[in-house]
Amino acid sequence: MPIHIVLPSAPVTKKNSPRVMPMISMKGIKALIAELARATSHKDCVKILMRSISISVQPSENYIEWFDRQYLMRASLHSQLAAAGVRLPIMEPVAIKALIYREALRGDWTGYVDAIGDAIQADVWQCQECKKKTITLANCPHCGASIARMRQARRGLGIIADDKQIVHWDGSRLLKDSQRPRIELTIETLRATPQASLFANEQEEVIA
Numbered sequence: 001m002p003i004h005i006v007l008p009s010a011p012v013t014k015k016n017s018p019r020v021m022p023m024i025s026m027k028g029i030k031a032l033i034a035e036l037a038r039a040t041s042h043k044d045c046v047k048i049l050m051r052s053i054s055i056s057v058q059p060s061e062n063y064i065e066w067f068d069r070q071y072l073m074r075a076s077l078h079s080q081l082a083a084a085g086v087r088l089p090i091m092e093p094v095a096i097k098a099l100i101y102r103e104a105l106r107g108d109w110t111g112y113v114d115a116i117g118d119a120i121q122a123d124v125w126q127c128q129e130c131k132k133k134t135i136t137l138a139n140c141p142h143c144g145a146s147i148a149r150m151r152q153a154r155r156g157l158g159i160i161a162d163d164k165q166i167v168h169w170d171g172s173r174l175l176k177d178s179q180r181p182r183i184e185l186t187i188e189t190l191r192a193t194p195q196a197s198l199f200a201n202e203q204e205e206v207i208a
């Protein structure tokens with residue numbers, strides 16, 4: 001049976017003004033200054049900069065704010081679904097129909113489905129000993145390290161294990177409701193096909 005959930009407020013796309021952060025170590029900065037001092041042209045300087053600095057693209061602050069609001073719903077969503085007999089997170093392939101009621105006619109389709117797919121994934125914990133990841137907070141299932149050695153590597157609503165499970169978004173629409181922006185999700189669990197059966201294996205294998 002498909003499950004229905006309603007998330008308050010339409011998503012903010014992750015790409016909307018993403019924060020671009022230059023990443024460089026202190027040692028890197030010292031080497032960079034020395035190299036720039038030796039450069040003889042503007043072109044040389046640009047080349048040196050491009051080589052020395054890597055760029056990290058973080059989701060927009062608006063997205064994080066939006067996600068934090070959805071995260072407040074997590075406990076009530078989980079108890080509502082548990083009462084309906086749904087075991088979370090769903091591990092099988094899923095089909096999702098998303099009715100996205102926006103406050104105004106803005107944003108792009110891929111940005112919205114990206115943001116929703118991302119938000120409904122499970123928390124991910126990374127073991128500080130073996131570096132492997134799992135979606136269950138417990139002693140490391142790989143190396144047996146204590147639960148205290150697990151660090152949170154991803155936060156999510158925990159409806160599905162990973163967005164790789166999403167097979168299609170058929171029936172989804174970008175709509176508008178300025179009075180009550182929201183996302184109505186209908187999630188249908190599909191039978192695992194041979195191609196999708198990798199999702200049915202160990203939970204950890206689903207995680208990128």
Ligand SMILES: [Zn+2]
Binds near residue numbers: 127128129140142145
């Ligand atoms: Zn481990």
